[in-house]
Amino acid sequence: xxxxxxxxxxxxxxxxxxxxxxxxxxxxxxxxxxxxxxxxxxxxxxxxxxxxxxxxxxxxxxxxxxxxxxxxxxxxxxxxxxxxxxxxxxxxxxxxxxxxxxxxxxxxxxxxxxxxxxxxxxxxxxxxxxxxxxxxxxxxxxxxxxxxxxxxxxxxxxxxxxxxxxxxxxxxxxxxxxxxxxxxxxxxxxxxxxxxxxxxxxxxxxxxxxxxxxxxxxxxxxxxxxxxxxxxxxxxxxxxxxxxxxxxxxxxxxxxxxxxxxxxxxxxxxxxxxxxxxxxxxxxxxxxxxxxxxxxxxxxxxxxxxxxxxxxxxxxxxxxxxxxxxxxxxxxxxxxxxxxxxxxxxxxxxxxxxxxxxxxxxxxxxxxxxxxxxxxxxxxxxxxxxx
Amino acid sequence: xxxxxxxxxxxxxxxxxxxxxxxxxxxxxxxxxxxxxxxxxxxxxxxxxxxxxxxxxxxxxxxxxxxxxxxxxxxxxxxxxxxxxxxxxxxxxxxxxxxxxxxxxxxxxxxxxxxxxxxxxxxxxxxxxxxxxxxxxxxxxxxxxxxxxxxxxxxxxxxxxxxxxxxxxxxxxxxxxxxxxxxxxxxxxxxxxxxxxxxxxxxxxxxxxxxxxxxxxxxxxxxxxxxxxxxxxxxxxxxxxxxxxxxxxxxxxxxxxxxxxxxxxxxxxxxxxxxxxxxxxxxxxxxxxxxxxxxxxxxxxxxxxxxxxxxxxxxxxxxxxxxxxxxxxxxxxxxxxxxxxxxxxxxxxxxxxxxxxxxxxxxxxxxxxxxxxxxxxxxxxx
Numbered sequence: 001x002x003x004x005x006x007x008x009x010x011x012x013x014x015x016x017x018x019x020x021x022x023x024x025x026x027x028x029x030x031x032x033x034x035x036x037x038x039x040x041x042x043x044x045x046x047x048x049x050x051x052x053x054x055x056x057x058x059x060x061x062x063x064x065x066x067x068x069x070x071x072x073x074x075x076x077x078x079x080x081x082x083x084x085x086x087x088x089x090x091x092x093x094x095x096x097x098x099x100x101x102x103x104x105x106x107x108x109x110x111x112x113x114x115x116x117x118x119x120x121x122x123x124x125x126x127x128x129x130x131x132x133x134x135x136x137x138x139x140x141x142x143x144x145x146x147x148x149x150x151x152x153x154x155x156x157x158x159x160x161x162x163x164x165x166x167x168x169x170x171x172x173x174x175x176x177x178x179x180x181x182x183x184x185x186x187x188x189x190x191x192x193x194x195x196x197x198x199x200x201x202x203x204x205x206x207x208x209x210x211x212x213x214x215x216x217x218x219x220x221x222x223x224x225x226x227x228x229x230x231x232x233x234x235x236x237x238x239x240x241x242x243x244x245x246x247x248x249x250x251x252x253x254x255x256x257x258x259x260x261x262x263x264x265x266x267x268x269x270x271x272x273x274x275x276x277x278x279x280x281x282x283x284x285x286x287x288x289x290x291x292x293x294x295x296x297x298x299x300x301x302x303x304x305x306x307x308x309x310x311x312x313x314x315x316x317x318x319x320x321x322x323x324x325x326x327x328x329x330x331x332x333x334x335x336x337x338x339x340x341x342x343x344x345x346x347x348x349x350x351x352x353x354x355x356x357x358x359x360x361x362x363x364x365x366x367x368x369x370x371x372x373x374x375x376x377x378x379x380x381x382x383x384x385x386x387x
Numbered sequence: 388x389x390x391x392x393x394x395x396x397x398x399x400x401x402x403x404x405x406x407x408x409x410x411x412x413x414x415x416x417x418x419x420x421x422x423x424x425x426x427x428x429x430x431x432x433x434x435x436x437x438x439x440x441x442x443x444x445x446x447x448x449x450x451x452x453x454x455x456x457x458x459x460x461x462x463x464x465x466x467x468x469x470x471x472x473x474x475x476x477x478x479x480x481x482x483x484x485x486x487x488x489x490x491x492x493x494x495x496x497x498x499x500x501x502x503x504x505x506x507x508x509x510x511x512x513x514x515x516x517x518x519x520x521x522x523x524x525x526x527x528x529x530x531x532x533x534x535x536x537x538x539x540x541x542x543x544x545x546x547x548x549x550x551x552x553x554x555x556x557x558x559x560x561x562x563x564x565x566x567x568x569x570x571x572x573x574x575x576x577x578x579x580x581x582x583x584x585x586x587x588x589x590x591x592x593x594x595x596x597x598x599x600x601x602x603x604x605x606x607x608x609x610x611x612x613x614x615x616x617x618x619x620x621x622x623x624x625x626x627x628x629x630x631x632x633x634x635x636x637x638x639x640x641x642x643x644x645x646x647x648x649x650x651x652x653x654x655x656x657x658x659x660x661x662x663x664x665x666x667x668x669x670x671x672x673x674x675x676x677x678x679x680x681x682x683x684x685x686x687x688x689x690x691x692x693x694x695x696x697x698x699x700x701x702x703x704x705x706x707x708x709x710x711x712x713x714x715x716x717x718x719x720x721x722x723x724x725x726x727x728x729x730x731x732x733x734x735x736x737x738x739x740x741x742x743x744x745x746x747x748x749x750x751x752x753x754x755x756x757x758x759x760x761x762x763x764x765x766x767x768x769x
Contacts, residue, residue: 005404021565032557188689191693192685198662212647217640217644226633230628243620
């Protein structure tokens with residue numbers, strides 16, 4: 001979906017579109033006139049009809065020139081060619097059909113309409129309207145000369161006048177009205193920028209939430225849960241490590257530099273929590289992921305293993321990595337106490353933010369199976385080309 | 388993808404501009420009615436079946452009414468079926484006009500029926516794809532050309548029949564081609580702008596991301612720096628945890644968890660409202676218990692943001708704005724109710740314009756405007 005062109009570009013964009021539109025109309029008019037002249041020449045064999053084919057071909061050539069190299073000079077040349085074509089066609093047609101009101105019909109006005117539609121060298125409507133008016137005057141003089149030449153009275157040509165009226169109407173409307181109605185478009189563009197900024201802020205807020213959950217919150221819970229007494233050296237080491245992460249590092253930089261081996265990093269953190277981890281499958285495949293996906297997977301695996309260490313009662317877990325070339329899957333399995341996934345309180349962020357949030361942000365998905373007393377399996381799947 | 392692109396219209400890619408073109412659609416449709424009435428009056432001496440003349444005026448008026456009603460902002464989007472109904476009526480008008488002078492039509496080339504068909508195509512150019520317009524143009528030109536073969540026999544002009552066909556079809560061909568050309572060019576222009584805008588957005592994103600990342604990190608570290616970080620530093624420095632520190636850790640954990648959960652539960656809509664509130668605009672409330680607003684893709688979010696800014700910001704300045712978001716299958720329904728609207732000229736027109744944009748971006752959009760309130764519903768199916 002698009003929300004349209006901003007105010008400052010409207011004049012150029014719609015001016016160009018209207019110019020193309022009128023050229024298409026001119027092509028159709030010229031094509032039809034040329035076909036009529038050719039049919040007349042072929043079916044009647046009159047030399048005059050071939051003259052019509054000739055001047056219309058010349059007019060087509062100058063139209064091609066205006067389209068290919070729009071300039072004041074090529075437009076002037078096109079108007080001159082149109083004036084000549086209008087005169088020649090009108091003289092020939094009126095000589096064949098010397099009816100008093102025939103000069104007011106479409107039969108004599110097609111080359112004239114062609115230049116009204118396609119004369120402008122500039123797409124801007126304010127300029128194009130003046131060129132249409134100039135083209136009308138050129139045709140007016142040509143037709144008046146032609147009617148005089150064949151001895152018929154001058155009469156207003158309705159189709160050419162209607163063509164001028166239509167061109168002026170849309171050009172003036174474009175120049176004045178289309179721009180004045182753009183206030184909401186400007187509002188939409190501002191809104192789009194605002195939403196984009198909100199999205200980006202939300203993404204970083206989510207990352208911050210995950211990071212603080214995995215570090216500060218987990219440590220506070222550990223301190224509160226273990227009560228008073230000497231600080232466990234492993235916990236002290238983890239807190240010091242994470243304090244450096246929180247205070248001393250650029251959080252976004254860290255995400256782009258996931259480290260040498262993703263799984264090693266996750267396993268070493270789990271080991272600090274007293275968990276033995278067995279790795280199987282093709283763990284090296286993780287290191288081929290996009291850095292964003294790699295970092296997300298590393299942190300999600302780490303959180304899964306920390307959950308096992310802190311909550312399952314199990315002393316070991318298995319991490320199994322598999323890939324089919326399109327998707328990389330990591331299964332984190334333990335045979336601990338398990339839990340009822342539906343009974344997890346809504347204020348628990350371990351799975352929701354630190355695992356699911358991270359994986360879904362890089363286009364992956366998370367499945368979790370757990371049964372009390374049996375154990376837990378978390379399946380993390382990430383597209384191999386995910387960012 | 389290519390097929391979808393070929394079906395695009397100005398109304399679908401730039402809904403606001405197609406709202407602005409409604410005026411000219413009305414003008415062209417009205418011009419067709421005026422034209423056929425004028426020509427019927429001028430050709431009274433050629434009319435052999437007055438009923439058919441009246442029918443030609445009636446068909447033209449019906450086609451014009453169709454154009455005016457179906458291109459109105461409140462009726463967006465225009466469908467292909469509606470285009471063909473308008474075309475059928477316009478072609479019917481042209482046939483009736485031609486038949487009304489059968490055997491007495493002297494010039495053929497001064498018939499206005501083909502012009503009526505062409506004007507309808509021009510009026511519909513911002514609302515239909517160029518393919519539909521070109522097809523409608525070709526079909527109408529063919530019908531009118533064939534029809535002329537019969538009436539050409541009675542003309543006072545002697546010309547080969549194919550010439551009559553081309554003359555009769557010429558207004559349709561010229562105006563139809565112009566309509567199709569406009570539709571194709573304007574869609575191409577808007578899509579080209581979108582592509583360049585997307586590149587600019589990506590470049591801007593990089594700058595914005597760096598700034599936001601920094602501010603988020605600083606904000607979080609500042610909050611943690613008040614209590615959490617000092618406590619963690621203390622216990623690691625002493626290697627011992629006192630009962631008071633353990634209690635404090637539990638208390639801080641509870642507070643931190645609550646703050647993190649509140650942040651995780653919030654959606655972009657909460658953030659948007661927070662932004663509007665920070666600007667001191669209208670009192671705004673959001674009721675989105677299941678976070679359904681997060682199901683909206685970014686373009687639809689921009690429309691909602693524009694609606695919120697319009698209703699709560701300087702342009703309308705309602706007294707209060709209530710946003711309710713409901714689950715709806717895989718999508719959601721957003722209901723916005725603004726009350727306490729000050730009397731303002733042009734409110735209705737602005738509301739219609741915004742509704743037209745919403746109708747293009749949502750599966751369902753409806754709005755009720757009362758004296759001092761506006762209720763808007765936007766449904767996205769997902």
